[in-house]
Amino acid sequence: MRPYLSILLSLLFLCGSSCVLYLGLQKLQPHSLELVLSLKAIESTNIGLECKHPGQAEDKVDTSFKLLPANQFFMPLKFRHFETSPYAAVNLHFAQAKNTLYFDQFTILHHHFSNSDTIYKWNCSQDLRKLLISTHGCKVADKNGSYLEFQTENENAFITLNLDKVLNAAYKRYHKIQNVSLILISILLSCFLLFIFSKAEHAKETCQLHFSWKPRSLLIPSVVAILGVTGLNSIWHIIPDLHIKENRAMSERPILNRNTLFTYTDELSKHVSEHFAFRNLFFFINSYFQSRVFNESALLDKVIMGNKGWFFYNDIGSINDYRRMSDLDSNLARYIVNNFLIRQNWLKERGIKFYILVPPNKERIYPDYMPKRIKIIDGLGHNTLDYLAKYLKELGGFTFH
């Protein structure tokens, strides 16, 4: 190839790459918007987000629901949206007849390629009108500017969020150029591959394979069998795995489309790592090996193996508590006691007695079975319950049974 042609091609690719890197990496490609609501509910309920588009028939409106468990501390609910057409209205549904919900903050994240930016954030210190247009079947109260309280009256209660402008502005900004990066990447990749394969020369040499089967060598057949059988069984699930319940929602198999192109590989990797064949068997082997040989758990960061086969939860908070290293200070203890007193008085006015029931940590009840290396330390802190009990007795006048 002549030098000037090679310079030209290099420069062309350089310009193309620069454009893609500039356009693509500088947040011009909206793959999706994620709406994150920080909510708390007294009763467990489904929360639905409904995004209506202009001219859309009522029965075709897509509403995605997420479960909000009861009494979780302002749990973020995430709704991912790949839709790129403008919105007419954005409604948030509370699908339970009588419930009290607390609303803390609302964020919209913009995901582009593998990055994400916050493009909108509302919290209770801001004007309520910025967030809400109207409410239906529920009452709203602003609680000291720290959160909103919604009391739903019927199961069709919903609020209309003032977000269509925000979302539409984001889409308007990105819509015209949303495909540019993807097209450019596709063109560049195609050009690159076309170039490589059109110029690739058929080498005269061949790869020489000299295999001689060694019946005595079991290593390679074993490795091939382990990898091959595990790989194939991960696809067809012919041989059943051990049944071990992990007690959490495992990831779903991701779907590949234009919008998920840049997140698909991560999601698939996660899915495979949670669903590959004989995963439980492998885990069992490790668990058995660690416990029998070393008297340790396979999940070192979660489980402490105690004496005589006792297990303890390896949580830094509860272990520090057991070791009397909790850093709960007098101010916080006073604050907690004060809160209890407020509740006690409120119940007293209604003729109800107030009891506090503390479920203890396991290591508090069975300290004899804790491993010796986890010693109780004096003089660094204290045990939360003992410390709090002292304040509850002295300041609150609570009695202990």
Add this chain to the structure above:
Amino acid sequence: MVFSSPIFLFYFLPIVLLLYLLAKRSIYLQNMVLFFASLVFYFWGEKEYSILVMFSILVNYFIGIWIHDTRSDAIKKIVLGVGIVINISLLIFFKYYNFIINDILHSLLDVPTLRPSDMIHLPLGISFFTFHGLTYITDIYRKEAEVSRNPLNVGLYVLFFPQLIAGPIVRYKDIDTQLRGRSINSEKLYSGTVRFIIGLAKKVLIANTLGNIADQIFALEHKHVSGSLTWLALLCYTLQIYYDFSGYSDMAIGLARVMGFEFLENFNFLYSATSIKDFWRRWHISLSTFFRDYVYIPLGGNKKGVGRTYLHLLIIFFLTGLWHGASWNYLIWGLFHGFFLIIERAGLGKKLEKMPRMVSQLYTLFIVVIAWLFFRIEHVADIEFYLKKLFFIDTYSSLAYYPFYYLRSNVLFTFLIAILFVFPVHQSSWFKTIMHLKWFREIIYVFLFILSLAVLSSSTYNPFIYFRF
């Protein structure tokens, strides 16, 4: 995608090896399979940034041809310069942009620091593929390697997945002939598989276990940190970094060998080194060879007087530190090594040669272990704190945590095994006697492989287990 992940071991690797075997009649097809597989491998982790590696391949391919076809030496030199500038610019922009703005310009000229959304993402393996590009064009300029008019070969050289994200840095002249023709036989297949298993076990069974201990101790509140704990953390990190990096290199060398390629060794029992100079002949050999051949010797090496030699050494170790990461602590680590290398060159080296081997080994180990502290601790202020702890200048500690709090039976066993295999025990007679029986050896390898997979699968477990207690 990393080698020690289920998707690589159970899907990617078997599929690639199967396709590779099916394409056995033609090296062209085999290279095509490997090239595509490497592209998928890189895209899997870096997505849109795959463009960078494609750009690097094309630019270096054209520049290679241009250098070769140009008759004028002056133009050759200019073209080489252009190539070097492009490759280095790519590296500087993607690896050092954030560091330059946030650490250097911010402190010197009060330039505002970058917002998180404006930070430049560091693409995986950029240090490796830019260095591959550099060696390719430089070797052609020096006429040490034949120019490749076949872009598939250049592409495969830069992208080849076993060495793409963590090396070793393979020089084009070492792999050129293998790209055009290679052979696979039972011995290669066997030794490659063994090497891969050993690498996987090093990474999963040893490096991850000890790394976890080092991480836990370095994450402790300062009031809990004692001198003995700092030593334990530092020793764990010393072993972790060796087993992690050499494990990855073993896997890369093993995988390449299974596919008929031979890579040069990257590690050679570095903690047996008898001087810092010797250490750099054993640690990340491909990188130190690169800096020696492409920077130190072109600068003039040791032929321009004592002063210049020392300056060249400092430059090399400044660059070596910087290459490992865009942060002050890596620079300190590099210059610390450079400083001791200069001292050795100034006379200490000769004295060390005369001393008993054990003494010189202990000296080297001490310097290297202390240097790893600079490598591990990112904040310079923390380095001072840990140094005081290491040398028991600051002896205050809450005593809530102590070495045996972390050294549970399995960790202690791993720690001892790690120390044992840091030295060349495979050359000792007792080890040879044990491993002499082939069936026993194979059982050990299969056991290590299954155990590595078992530990790997445990790392994917994340149950909500509190309800059980």
